[in-house]
Amino acid sequence: MATTAITTDTKWWGGGKSPFNVEYGKLMMWYFLMSDAFTFGAFLIAYGTIRFSSTGWPDPNEVFQSFPGLGSGLPLMFVSLMTFILIISSVTMVLAVRAGHERNKAAVVKYLFWTIIGGIAFLSCQAWEWHHLHEEGAWWGRNPFVNQDGTASSTNFTNFFFTITGFHGFHVFSGVVINIIMLIMAMTDTFERRGHYLMIEKAGLYWHFVDLVWVFVFTCFYLI
Amino acid sequence: MNNEGVIGTQTDVGHVHAAHHDHDGDHHHHHETFISKYIFSMDHKMIAKQFLITGMVWAIIGGLMSVLFRMQLGYPGESFPILETLLGKWAKGGTITPEAYYALVTTHGTVLVFFVLTAGLSGTFANFLIPLQIGARDMASPFMNMLSYWFFFAAGVVMLSSIFVETGPFSGGWTAYPPLSALGSASPGSKTGMDLWLISMALFVVSSLLGGLNYIATILNMRTKGMSMTRLPLTIWALFFTAILGVLSFPVLLSGFILLIFDRNFGTSFYLSDIFIQGVGALPNEGGSAILYQHLFWFLGHPEVYIIILPAMGIVSEVMSTNARKPIFGYMAMLGSLFAIAVLAFVVWAHHMFVSGLNPFLGSFFVLLTLLIAVPSAIKVFNWLTTLWRGNLRFTAGMLYSIGFVSMFISGGLTGIFLGNSALDIHLHDTYFIIAHFHIVMGVAGIFGMYAGIYHWFPKMFGRYLNNTLSYIHFWVTLAGAYLIFWPMHYEGLAGMPRRYYDYSNWESFKQFVGLNQFITIVAIIVFATQLLFLFNFFYSMYKGRKVTSQNPWGSNTLEWTTPINPGHGNWVGEIPEVHRWAYDYGKDGHDYISQTTPVGADESRH
Numbered sequence: 001m002a003t004t005a006i007t008t009d010t011k012w013w014g015g016g017k018s019p020f021n022v023e024y025g026k027l028m029m030w031y032f033l034m035s036d037a038f039t040f041g042a043f044l045i046a047y048g049t050i051r052f053s054s055t056g057w058p059d060p061n062e063v064f065q066s067f068p069g070l071g072s073g074l075p076l077m078f079v080s081l082m083t084f085i086l087i088i089s090s091v092t093m094v095l096a097v098r099a100g101h102e103r104n105k106a107a108v109v110k111y112l113f114w115t116i117i118g119g120i121a122f123l124s125c126q127a128w129e130w131h132h133l134h135e136e137g138a139w140w141g142r143n144p145f146v147n148q149d150g151t152a153s154s155t156n157f158t159n160f161f162f163t164i165t166g167f168h169g170f171h172v173f174s175g176v177v178i179n180i181i182m183l184i185m186a187m188t189d190t191f192e193r194r195g196h197y198l199m200i201e202k203a204g205l206y207w208h209f210v211d212l213v214w215v216f217v218f219t220c221f222y223l224i
Numbered sequence: 225m226n227n228e229g230v231i232g233t234q235t236d237v238g239h240v241h242a243a244h245h246d247h248d249g250d251h252h253h254h255h256e257t258f259i260s261k262y263i264f265s266m267d268h269k270m271i272a273k274q275f276l277i278t279g280m281v282w283a284i285i286g287g288l289m290s291v292l293f294r295m296q297l298g299y300p301g302e303s304f305p306i307l308e309t310l311l312g313k314w315a316k317g318g319t320i321t322p323e324a325y326y327a328l329v330t331t332h333g334t335v336l337v338f339f340v341l342t343a344g345l346s347g348t349f350a351n352f353l354i355p356l357q358i359g360a361r362d363m364a365s366p367f368m369n370m371l372s373y374w375f376f377f378a379a380g381v382v383m384l385s386s387i388f389v390e391t392g393p394f395s396g397g398w399t400a401y402p403p404l405s406a407l408g409s410a411s412p413g414s415k416t417g418m419d420l421w422l423i424s425m426a427l428f429v430v431s432s433l434l435g436g437l438n439y440i441a442t443i444l445n446m447r448t449k450g451m452s453m454t455r456l457p458l459t460i461w462a463l464f465f466t467a468i469l470g471v472l473s474f475p476v477l478l479s480g481f482i483l484l485i486f487d488r489n490f491g492t493s494f495y496l497s498d499i500f501i502q503g504v505g506a507l508p509n510e511g512g513s514a515i516l517y518q519h520l521f522w523f524l525g526h527p528e529v530y531i532i533i534l535p536a537m538g539i540v541s542e543v544m545s546t547n548a549r550k551p552i553f554g555y556m557a558m559l560g561s562l563f564a565i566a567v568l569a570f571v572v573w574a575h576h577m578f579v580s581g582l583n584p585f586l587g588s589f590f591v592l593l594t595l596l597i598a599v600p601s602a603i604k605v606f607n608w609l610t611t612l613w614r615g616n617l618r619f620t621a622g623m624l625y626s627i628g629f630v631s632m633f634i635s636g637g638l639t640g641i642f643l644g645n646s647a648l649d650i651h652l653h654d655t656y657f658i659i660a661h662f663h664i665v666m667g668v669a670g671i672f673g674m675y676a677g678i679y680h681w682f683p684k685m686f687g688r689y690l691n692n693t694l695s696y697i698h699f700w701v702t703l704a705g706a707y708l709i710f711w712p713m714h715y716e717g718l719a720g721m722p723r724r725y726y727d728y729s730n731w732e733s734f735k736q737f738v739g740l741n742q743f744i745t746i747v748a749i750i751v752f753a754t755q756l757l758f759l760f761n762f763f764y765s766m767y768k769g770r771k772v773t774s775q776n777p778w779g780s781n782t783l784e785w786t787t788p789i790n791p792g793h794g795n796w797v798g799e800i801p802e803v804h805r806w807a808y809d810y811g812k813d814g815h816d817y818i819s820q821t822t823p824v825g826a827d828e829s830r831h
Binding site for chain 1: 358359364365368433436437438440441442444445446447448449450451452453455471472473474475476478479480482483486490491492493494510511512513516519520523802803
């Protein structure tokens with residue numbers, strides 16, 4: 001009816017426009033991240049279930065105490081560096097997204113580049129850590145570490161560690177690949193032609209999510 | 225409201241729109257090859273048909289498997305040469321081997337639950353109806369939509385190939401509980417067959433995720449002007465909640481499967497502890513928990529049954545309202561109960577595990593939450609009955625199947641109250657009672673919703689009608705047959721007859737059921753044959769059926785009936801119509817129906 005015409009502009013849910021004022025790709029990304037959060041949630045809850053029904057568990061301060069070049073006796077130092085690298089890469093991602101808003105191509109390229117470097121650095125650290133643990137005899141189905149109280153430990157400490165950090169590493173790897181694609185698209189002016197850098201935002205959402213997941217993985221495996 | 229730019233939507237309230245002619249259909253001008261139109265199509269309508277026909281192929285394969293193992297159950301030990309012809313070494317001498325029997329049961333369950341009632345039902349109707357009913361030219365991402373179908377197709381190919389491996393397909397039940405599923409040495413089917421089963425299911429999860437994200441984004445973002453959320457037809461609401469359930473529950477299943485893959489291939493023991501296998505000896509695995517898998521599995525497994533039933537509920541609401549020529553009773557209550565079911569779906573999974581060793585105290589919470597589902601379910605049932613009440617019923621095949629759905633949902637839902645009770649479940653679990661319950665409330669009801677949808681939207685899909693006589697024969701035989709098959713199973717289950725046994729004739733206590741089991745087998749064969757009749761009707765009518773001559777043959781309000789009879793890619797010629805009202809103005813102010821595109825008149829009350 002004619003009298004209701006005034007309210008049309010504020011009817012976000014009335015159809016004909018996106019209720020959240022976002023394009024579909026970003027909406028999908030949010031739902032995908034929710035979905036992925038359930039994947040990681042299931043892993044971490046499974047880990048918690050098994051860990052708390054076990055009689056003992058190795059002490060992370062004993063297991064993760066090596067640093068490349070500095071030897072052992074430095075509990076959690078290396079993983080702190082890894083975490084720091086990943087968080088810094090999130091910061092550079094934020095800067096890339098902001099540069100995209102400003103349509104500043106040079107800055108987008110610069111910060112995406114540093115984000116990719118951060119991702120690769122994190123993956124390299126993880127590769128070193130895995131390699132080091134493997135050298136010590138740890139792998140899927142093999143656990144050289146004893147429980148905190150000195151009793152024999154089941155293999156589930158290493159099983160869960162390699163599976164879940166591996167799954168997270170796979171996500172970081174995918175993020176690096178996505179970011180490299182974004183970098184190429186930015187360098188070839190694809191976003192300039194489109195007139196917006198929204199793709200960078202979506203890649204950024206994914207990158208921050210992977211970062212956030214690491215915080216939980218880090219807490220569950222290294223701190224608790 | 226401003227009405228400018230609405231083209232091609234007449235305001236002839238209560239009339240069938242004049243048929244558009246064929247040239248209206250070719251709205252898009254880009255060249256289409258056979259491959260881009262029928263194979264790697266990005267048109268949501270074609271993808272829907274791909275899902276439907278693939279689902280039908282799987283329904284025939286899965287249905288035939290049930291006929292085969294029913295032969296063993298009805299006539300244990302008897303020889304049927306045809307079984308050897310079909311199954312070869314798996315039925316030497318015409319009798320199904322125990323391994324083949326378990327493989328058939330397992331594959332039947334997996335295929336029917338995932339490929340037919342998930343992909344075949346919500347894949348078909350979400351793809352077909354979402355853009356058409358919300359007023360969009362296609363899905364948000366047609367490309368992802370195409371990928372979703374092809375991942376499903378690939379999942380099907382892998383599952384099909386597992387039937388032909390030397391050690392046979394997986395045979396440990398569709399739930400794939402470890403240790404049977406985790407240890408290749410546990411049974412022949414747990415070897416290569418199980419690996420293929422897991423690959424197939426992983427592909428299926430990807431397909432479901434790609435599809436679900438697309439459905440959600442499309443429904444939220446791409447509704448036409450005026451199509452507010454509360455003007456959406458209930459089909460769309462149901463498909464929306466279905467997609468959310470899938471997006472949030474399938475990843476948990478994927479996690480569970482990943483852990484299972486590691487247990488199978490990489491020497492881990494997530495699910496394994498203290499196991500001794502005859503002929504192999506004690507296994508070194510320690511510290512894992514088989515119950516953990518059950519939690520991960522049923523966190524998907526329970527929402528999965530609502531992924532099956534919600535689209536059926538949406539279809540039934542829409543078809544029933546249209547054919548009762550009455551507004552759906554309690555639209556907001558229908559919507560609220562869909563929401564309640566979707567939420568409760570996530571907090572009841574452990575009722576599948578009452579006898580698994582779950583803490584009985586925890587079980588009591590799951591009893592409470594499970595029984596709570598009776599409330600929204602009852603709201604829906606009463607709303608369907610009150611929609612029928614004093615309606616001007618048109619008994620089309622779609623309507624009959626909708627009414628049949630409600631009948632099945634009541635019958636199967638009531639036994640759910642028995643099973644949701646952890647004390648009664650001690651007696652009833654893993655008996656034929658549970659077989660009867662879930663086949664009626666999920667299997668048959670889901671299939672009935674699917675048939676209701678196919679019969680109702682076939683004219684929109686193919687521009688032709690299905691043959692009515694064959695449709696009625698199909699409905700009545702299937703309805704009667706479904707009850708005759710599954711009703712007696714309640715008695716068998718109450719008498720303690722366990723599920724998944726190969727041969728009951730050795731038990732004195734179950735000898736009384738020999739005749740009943742034969743009867744069930746005979747009816748199952750008849751019902752299966754009747755489904756072939758439906759297939760004939762479907763494919764014959766696709767090419768030779770009576771042509772649809774009016775744009776809106778059912779006199780329906782929703783937007784899909786404002787498109788040309790054979791809509792091209794893009795659905796509407798000219799601009800997408802604007803929506804002015806909800807989808808259920810039937811029998812209002814003396815008008816038989818008022819299309820959603822008709823502006824609200826000055827003398828009308830608004831919704």
